[in-house]
Amino acid sequence: MSKKTLNVSCVGAGVIGSGWAARLLVNGINVTVFDKQTESYSRTKSSVERAKKYFSQLTKAPLREIGNLNFAKSLDDALELPDYIIESLPENLQIKQHLYKEIEEVSKNSIILSSTSGFKPTDLQKHMKNPKNLIVTHPFNPVYLMPLVEVVPGQEKDQDIIDNVCHLLKYIGMVPIKIKKEIDAFVADRMLEAMWREALWLIKDNICTTEELDNIITSSFGIRFAQMGMFESYRIAGGDKGMRHFLDQFGPALKWPWSRLTDVPEFNSELIEKICSQSDAQSNMYSISELEDIRDKNLVELQKALRNNRWGSGRTLASYEKDLFDEQSKQAEKAGVRIISDLLITYTKTIPPEWADYNGHMTEYRYLNCFGDASDAVMLHIGCDKAYIEAGNSYFTVETNIKHLNELKVGQEVHIETKVIKGNGKKLHVFHMLKNKEGELFATGEHLLLHVSLKTRKTCSAGEPLITKLEELEKKHRGVSIPSEPKIIV
Numbered sequence: 001m002s003k004k005t006l007n008v009s010c011v012g013a014g015v016i017g018s019g020w021a022a023r024l025l026v027n028g029i030n031v032t033v034f035d036k037q038t039e040s041y042s043r044t045k046s047s048v049e050r051a052k053k054y055f056s057q058l059t060k061a062p063l064r065e066i067g068n069l070n071f072a073k074s075l076d077d078a079l080e081l082p083d084y085i086i087e088s089l090p091e092n093l094q095i096k097q098h099l100y101k102e103i104e105e106v107s108k109n110s111i112i113l114s115s116t117s118g119f120k121p122t123d124l125q126k127h128m129k130n131p132k133n134l135i136v137t138h139p140f141n142p143v144y145l146m147p148l149v150e151v152v153p154g155q156e157k158d159q160d161i162i163d164n165v166c167h168l169l170k171y172i173g174m175v176p177i178k179i180k181k182e183i184d185a186f187v188a189d190r191m192l193e194a195m196w197r198e199a200l201w202l203i204k205d206n207i208c209t210t211e212e213l214d215n216i217i218t219s220s221f222g223i224r225f226a227q228m229g230m231f232e233s234y235r236i237a238g239g240d241k242g243m244r245h246f247l248d249q250f251g252p253a254l255k256w257p258w259s260r261l262t263d264v265p266e267f268n269s270e271l272i273e274k275i276c277s278q279s280d281a282q283s284n285m286y287s288i289s290e291l292e293d294i295r296d297k298n299l300v301e302l303q304k305a306l307r308n309n310r311w312g313s314g315r316t317l318a319s320y321e322k323d324l325f326d327e328q329s330k331q332a333e334k335a336g337v338r339i340i341s342d343l344l345i346t347y348t349k350t351i352p353p354e355w356a357d358y359n360g361h362m363t364e365y366r367y368l369n370c371f372g373d374a375s376d377a378v379m380l381h382i383g384c385d386k387a388y389i390e391a392g393n394s395y396f397t398v399e400t401n402i403k404h405l406n407e408l409k410v411g412q413e414v415h416i417e418t419k420v421i422k423g424n425g426k427k428l429h430v431f432h433m434l435k436n437k438e439g440e441l442f443a444t445g446e447h448l449l450l451h452v453s454l455k456t457r458k459t460c461s462a463g464e465p466l467i468t469k470l471e472e473l474e475k476k477h478r479g480v481s482i483p484s485e486p487k488i489i490v
Contacts, residue, residue: 006029006030006083006168007029007030007031007032007081007082007083008020008024008029008030008031008032008082008083008084008085008086009031009032009033009034009072009078009079009081009082009084009085009086010024010031010032010033010034010085010086010088011034011035011075011078011085011086011087011088011089011099012035012087012088012089012090012115013033013034013035013037013040013041013043013044013088014035014040014043014088014090015043015047015141015142016088016115016139016141016143017033017035017040017044017086017088017115018033018040018043018044018046018047018048019047019051019139019141019142019143019144020086020088020115020139020143021033021044021047021048021069022044022047022048022050022051022052022143022144023051023055023143023144023172023173023174024067024172025048025051025066025067025069026048026051026052026055026056026063026064026066026067026144027063027064027067027171027172027173028064028065028066028067029067029172030067030068030069030070031067031068031069031070032070032071032072032077032078032080032081032082033069033070033071033072033078034071034072034074034075034077034078038071041071044069044071047142047144048069050142050144050292050296051144051145052066053296054144054145054296054297054299054300055144055145057300058145058300058303058304058317059317059320059321059324060321061321061322061324061325061328062324062325062328062349062373063324064324064327075102075103075106076106079103079106079107079110082110083111084110084111084112084113084165084168085103085110085111085112085113086113086115086137087099087100087112087113087114087115087116088115091116091117091118091119093119093123093124096114096116096119096124097124097126097127100112100124100125100127100128100134101127101128104128104129104130108129108130109130109133110133111133111134111161111164111165112133112134112135113134113135113136113137113165114134114135114136114137115136115137115138115139116136116138117138117185117186117189118184118185118186118189119136119184120136120152120154120182120183120184121134121135121136121152121153121154121182122154122155122156122182124136124154125154125155125156131154131155131156132154132156132157132158132161133158133161134154135151135152135153135154135157135161135162135165136150136151136152136153136154136186137149137150137151137152137165137169137176138150138152138186138188138189139174140188142292142295142296142299145296145299145300145303146299147173147174147175147303147313147316147317148174148175148177148188148313149169149174149175149176149177150177150179150186150187150188151165151166151169151176151177151178151179152178152179152182152186153178154182155182162178166178170320171323173316173317173320174316175313175316197263197264197265199213200264200265200267200271200275201263201265203271203274203275203278204265204271204274209278209281209282210275210278210279210282211278211281211282214282221233226302226306226312227306227309227311227312228311228312229312231243234246303317304317307321319386322386322389323386325373325376325380326376326380326385326386328347328373328377329346329347329373329376329377329380329381330380331348332345332346332347332348332374332377332415332416333345333346333377333381335348335415339415339417339437341417342476342477342480343417343418343419343433343477343480344377344378344381344417344418344419344420344473345415345416345417345418346373346374346375346377346378346381346416346417346418346432347370347373347374347377347414347415347416347432347434348413348414348415348416349370349413349414349415350411350412350413350414351408351409351410351411351412351414352410353410355410356409356410360409360410361407361408361409361410362408362409362410364404367402367404367434367443367445368400368402368445370414370416370432370434370445371400371402371416371432371434371443371445371447372397374416374418374430374432374445375395375397375430375432375447375449377418378418378420378428378430379394379395379428379449381469381473382423382466382469382470382473383463383465383466383469384462384466388463388466389454392453392454392455393451393452393453393454393460393462393463394451394452394454395428395449395450395451395452396449396450396452397447397448397449398448398449398450399447399448399488400445400446400447400448401445401446401447401487401488402443402444402445402446403443403444403445403484404442404443405441405442405443405444406440406441406442406443407442408434408442408443412436413436413437414434414435414436414437414442415434415435415436415437416432416433416434416435417432417433417435418430418431418432418433419431419433419477419480419482420470420473420474420477421474421477421486422474423467423469423470423471423473423474424467424470424471424474425451425461425462425467426450426451426459426460426461426462427448427449427450427451428448428449428450428451428462428470429446429447429448429449429486429488430446430447430449431444431445431446431447431482431486432444432445432446432447433482433483441483444482444483444484446486446487446488447488448488451466
């Protein structure tokens, strides 16, 4: 997918529409935003800044170059270029249907993605000339950090459109889950609605306060469900006999009169005042912006922890992160065409301000950062890509030798030239040279990597295609000199 050719228009600049715009932009996609209430554009700008701040903390990989953001003066202006139109208007069926009519009058082939949290797509499509061009893509707030999107096609659907939309969502690091049947409010909101109704009863009946209820959630099943869903958690609760034992033990309890989920408390001014006053007592010491900061920091750290364990939403983050690293490696390889060298070009970078230390030059650990990324590029080049790793094999670095030869400052353009010293069986021995565009050498990194089975966590021979590619590189690089003799004994 190319950010140069992909343009998305977001119609509606509220919390969700602005969140969509922010997520797309930090993934290098050009976005045009339109809202009749132009004061909403400040929300979009705020969301973009928040996404740039927290999305960059989510991953160790270099982010894509940010896309272009434009604010349209009219709906017609917003519909000039888009490959996709994301609709995030208020939950009013007639308003949404009227917008789709306006869109089709300008561009009958536009693909419309509705952010609705409740309407079935077939109802949304009802008056469209090309109903298959609309599907529901229901995200969660904040869109720029929450990965799930419920993808819901209507009765009129085009599988190619659905597949392309899911590909786009994966590209921006999200988890598209296609809902098998149309149903009001889909899946996640139906679960939340059930909990919300019960919560209203608990507050109304003075069982607990809003603060106590939130503490109960965040100190118990809220933590558990963040890393493992309902059915997996309950499977564990069944002990060694698993889910069947859990159902035998707790199934009869479903008939007990514990909850009032199917009943709704009267939503009157008394209940509203009670909830609002308790909520003020609980959180009024924070501004909404401060609460958003707290939320975003926590969401980032939760997902990073899950990424490290390759579990839950962390699997998605790990896969997205690998895509970003691979893109960086491919960009370096393309840059190699402009750099005269007999070796692999495995890394390119303009040193950013945040990489400087208190001495005003690139800080020490960033050299390892650069050389580590260069080693990843070698792996990708020989065929150790995401599919190969997901199949259960990879390389682990077992020895590193870095030499700092010159001072590297912010703003300098650098690249890494890599020599494959040895590549056969289990071993990959590389020598990296960090240079500027004039060819001046700033640092070297010598690395020994071993091929490993991710299932046994033990060394094993690399696949034959990888060994063949490594042998070709070793032979090609054999006559190219390096500034010092290798220190690592293989």
